[in-house]
Amino acid sequence: xxxxxxxxLIVLAMTTLDARIEAGAQQLAPAKTPSAPNAKVFxxxxxxxxxxxxxxxxxxxxxxxxxxxxxxxxxxxxxxHLLIDTELPPLDQPIPSDFNHVHFGGGQTxxxxxxxxxxxxxxxxxxxxxxxxxxxxxxxxVIHVRVDPATVEKTRTPAPAGASVFFVExxxxxxxxxxxxxxxxxxxxxxxxxxxxxxxxxxxHLLIDAPLPALDxxxxxDLNHVHFGRAQTETEITLTPxxxxxxxxxxxxxxxxxxxxxxxxVIHVRVADTVxxxxxxxxxxxGRRPSPPDAAVYFIYPSNGERIYPNSTIRFGLRNMGxxxxxxxxxxxxxxHLxxxxxxxxxxxxxxxDLNHIHFxNGQTEKKIxxxPxxxxxxxxxxxxxxxxxxxxxxxxxxxxxxxxxxxxxxRSRR
Amino acid sequence: xxxxxxxxxxxGPFKTFIVGLALAWAALPxxxxxxxxxxxxxxxxxxxxxxxDGARVPQRFTVKIGLKEMGxxxxxxxxxxxxxxHLLIDADMVPLDQPIPSDYNHIHLxNGQTETVLxxxxxxxxxxxxxxxxxxxxxxxxxxxxxxxxxxx
Numbered sequence: 001x002x003x004x005x006x007x008x009l010i011v012l013a014m015t016t017l018d019a020r021i022e023a024g025a026q027q028l029a030p031a032k033t034p035s036a037p038n039a040k041v042f043x044x045x046x047x048x049x050x051x052x053x054x055x056x057x058x059x060x061x062x063x064x065x066x067x068x069x070x071x072x073x074x075x076x077x078x079x080x081h082l083l084i085d086t087e088l089p090p091l092d093q094p095i096p097s098d099f100n101h102v103h104f105g106g107g108q109t110x111x112x113x114x115x116x117x118x119x120x121x122x123x124x125x126x127x128x129x130x131x132x133x134x135x136x137x138x139x140x141x142v143i144h145v146r147v148d149p150a151t152v153e154k155t156r157t158p159a160p161a162g163a164s165v166f167f168v169e170x171x172x173x174x175x176x177x178x179x180x181x182x183x184x185x186x187x188x189x190x191x192x193x194x195x196x197x198x199x200x201x202x203x204x205h206l207l208i209d210a211p212l213p214a215l216d217x218x219x220x221x222d223l224n225h226v227h228f229g230r231a232q233t234e235t236e237i238t239l240t241p242x243x244x245x246x247x248x249x250x251x252x253x254x255x256x257x258x259x260x261x262x263x264x265x266v267i268h269v270r271v272a273d274t275v276x277x278x279x280x281x282x283x284x285x286x287g288r289r290p291s292p293p294d295a296a297v298y299f300i301y302p303s304n305g306e307r308i309y310p311n312s313t314i315r316f317g318l319r320n321m322g323x324x325x326x327x328x329x330x331x332x333x334x335x336x337h338l339x340x341x342x343x344x345x346x347x348x349x350x351x352x353x354d355l356n357h358i359h360f361x362n363g364q365t366e367k368k369i370x371x372x373p374x375x376x377x378x379x380x381x382x383x384x385x386x387x388x389x390x391x392x393x394x395x396x397x398x399x400x401x402x403x404x405x406x407x408x409x410x411x412r413s414r415r
Numbered sequence: 416x417x418x419x420x421x422x423x424x425x426x427g428p429f430k431t432f433i434v435g436l437a438l439a440w441a442a443l444p445x446x447x448x449x450x451x452x453x454x455x456x457x458x459x460x461x462x463x464x465x466x467x468d469g470a471r472v473p474q475r476f477t478v479k480i481g482l483k484e485m486g487x488x489x490x491x492x493x494x495x496x497x498x499x500x501h502l503l504i505d506a507d508m509v510p511l512d513q514p515i516p517s518d519y520n521h522i523h524l525x526n527g528q529t530e531t532v533l534x535x536x537x538x539x540x541x542x543x544x545x546x547x548x549x550x551x552x553x554x555x556x557x558x559x560x561x562x563x564x565x566x567x568x
């Protein structure tokens with residue numbers, strides 16, 4: 001621990017404590033600040049051997065001396081230092097400042113600390129205006145505490161503003177069959193499987209007939225709290241006849257709701273005893289070919305926000321489906337369409353074919369295109385043998401690229 | 416003759432190579448070669464988007480395939496300048512005038528897939544891509560990638 005302390009000291013000397021250490025070094029030779037006789041520091045209401053919650057307010061007491069902020073030169077004063085899981089530092093040098101040596105240079109007499117589960121030691125040490133212990137040093141006894149693991153709060157993953165989860169179907173108030181397909185979506189964040197620790201991402205949890213659970217801990221996993229840890233966006237559930245509520249709650253890699261939590265509004269569905277199953281018919285009726293649930297089309301190159309050359313090869317990626325030329329009717333296949341500088345076209349009819357809607361009917365998976373300098377948007381849509389997008393549509397995000405203005409002279413010199 | 420050679424082809428990559436080489440040589444004038452091999456597009460290239468040569472990958476990883484100057488079509492679809500991908504794992508190049516074998520070392524992406532997830536044991540492995548026509552026979556000239564080496568950790 002001593003070595004650790006010294007290491008910290010060295011590291012900190014190079015960063016924040018420069019001035020302080022120098023000041024301390026100068027005062028090393030002169031006499032140290034004397035402490036008052038019978039001076040004492042102690043923990044208020046915290047006993048040795050106590051079991052404490054993870055998050056705890058600790059109060060410091062002092063007797064026969066007074067508290068003064070760091071830097072204030074006044075006889076019989078000092079400020080607190082809390083030593084966590086560490087022994088007393090060298091008493092003739094400034095107290096280090098790190099996670100194990102917390103300074104209260106503002107003259108604070110209480111602090112809220114968060115400790116991980118397990119055994120810990122706490123000790124108080126008074127320092128003078130230059131953070132050097134007095135002579136004789138004023139410190140408290142070492143107290144041992146145990147943090148109750150049940151009280152440990154996990155840190156919640158932050159969520160971006162404007163992110164939302166929503167139901168695609170059923171609609172609020174719908175009457176549904178006992179076996180109902182629930183489809184849901186996520187906007188403003190990325191959908192990733194559980195266990196993937198990536199900023200601005202999460203996976204769905206469906207709350208069936210359950211209120212929102214506590215938002216600072218793992219979402220329960222039971223029949224009323226269904227996890228979609230493989231980043232699914234649809235599921236089939238079987239409900240008993242009667243009224244039910246459904247709600248979505250996004251969880252992070254550890255199934256913990258985000259901060260702020262991302263949840264949908266509660267929707268109500270009614271299950272009648274004899275309702276014809278109509279979900280499969282609906283998709284068949286409008287003639288769109290089904291796509292597998294986890295199919296995705298995406299840009300291998302360029303990525304969103306990238307700066308590209310006017311002549312660039314755009315490369316397409318396709319997950320969980322295959323490529324087939326136009327006119328080939330084969331389940332789970334389609335061909336790529338590149339939308340340039342246009343809004344997403346209607347998805348229930350053949351995609352237009354013009355300079356802004358490029359078809360890759362020969363099954364191409366990349367294409368060299370020429371774009372004018374400036375900002376452009378690109379989007380990929382997979383469509384079936386008749387150029388009609390699948391159901392659900394397999395569609396990439398609409399990415400923005402900036403085309404660099406390349407001067408001819410530079411181009412020549414490169415060659 | 417053909418039957419015997421096929422069964423041999425399944426007995427191991429190395430053997431396949433030797434046997435294939437010997438037979439390609441010996442058998443070329445004897446075995447009636449198909450009249451019209453499917454032509455590939457000039458400048459056609461098949462290549463790996465991921466993983467790259469020399470990459471370290473987890474046991475389960477996605478292989479992403481790029482194809483230049485040609486299109487992808489599911490097996491069985493006859494269309495000029497199209498084909499489907501075959502992924503050769505720890506295998507030497509197969510005879511180029513007959514259907515690509517289908518086994519653990521020769522993965523067919525017959526539905527026109529352009530990426531697939533592989534699970535390999537830890538260690539060094541090689542991957543190579545070979546485009547096949549509607550009958551799984553390599554084009555003429557063949558469209559194949561460089562053989563890459565990856566390290567599964």
